[in-house]
Amino acid sequence: MFYIPLIVGSTRRDRQSIKVAKFVLARLQQCPGVTTELLDLLEYNFPIMEERLHRRDDPPPRLQEFGDKIGRADSFIIVTPEYNNGYPGVLKNALDYLLPEYERKPVGIVTVSAGGFGGINCLAQLRLVMLGMGAFPIPENLSVSRVHDSFNEDGTPNDPAYEKRAATFLEEVLWFAEAIADRKAKEKSAAG
Numbered sequence: 001m002f003y004i005p006l007i008v009g010s011t012r013r014d015r016q017s018i019k020v021a022k023f024v025l026a027r028l029q030q031c032p033g034v035t036t037e038l039l040d041l042l043e044y045n046f047p048i049m050e051e052r053l054h055r056r057d058d059p060p061p062r063l064q065e066f067g068d069k070i071g072r073a074d075s076f077i078i079v080t081p082e083y084n085n086g087y088p089g090v091l092k093n094a095l096d097y098l099l100p101e102y103e104r105k106p107v108g109i110v111t112v113s114a115g116g117f118g119g120i121n122c123l124a125q126l127r128l129v130m131l132g133m134g135a136f137p138i139p140e141n142l143s144v145s146r147v148h149d150s151f152n153e154d155g156t157p158n159d160p161a162y163e164k165r166a167a168t169f170l171e172e173v174l175w176f177a178e179a180i181a182d183r184k185a186k187e188k189s190a191a192g
């Protein structure tokens with residue numbers, strides 16, 4: 001069983017990315033052999049990062065829980081809007097709290113924008129950041145443009161093309177999760 005949680009990186013009032021997060025979560029829940037859940041930064045409400053989790057003995061509320069979930073994940077997915085060609089500060093703040101938890105972990109990135117470009121600049125930046133953290137962003141991505149019109153509140157897409165694109169994206173997330181899990185299992189059995 002693979003555990004693949006999904007982080008939603010928008011806490012903005014009237015946030016649209018939550019619709020996309022609900023969609024991806026629902027499709028991931030349909031994948032056999034996968035458990036998942038939404039890690040919502042709005043609910044975690046972490047304070048400004050003063051020090052990383054592994055160096056703190058007084059972590060803010062629920063940070064340990066967040067770290068444990070990423071730490072035991074086989075892979076994880078980030079759904080993020082594009083803000084000023086980048087990703088939201090609240091997402092970077094949360095990601096910066098962790099480090100060993102990301103080691104050799106595949107991450108799938110879903111970007112969201114109100115315009116027609118689907119958050120492509122934010123994708124490039126977040127990929128670089130994840131590499132810096134020791135995770136590796138998978139080559140496939142899912143980008144959502146014109147989010148106000150393309151998704152309903154309950155997370156159903158208005159454009160059927162998103163079903164196919166999400167299926168391809170999740171297939172790749174699972175491929176990398178499985179490949180890494182196999183390798184880690186091999187190392188574990190070699191170590192006795």
Ligand SMILES: Cc1cc2nc3c(=O)[nH]c(=O)nc-3n(C[C@H](O)[C@H](O)[C@H](O)COP(=O)(O)O)c2cc1C
Binds near residue numbers: 112115147
């Ligand atoms: C602070 C801010 C900056 C934004 N900058 C960009 C941008 O650089 N490129 C873009 O395509 N959309 C940009 N947008 C539009 C967002 O992608 C759009 O509002 C989307 O709905 C944001 O996701 P959210 O609703 O989950 O916050 C920006 C929106 C905000 C609030």
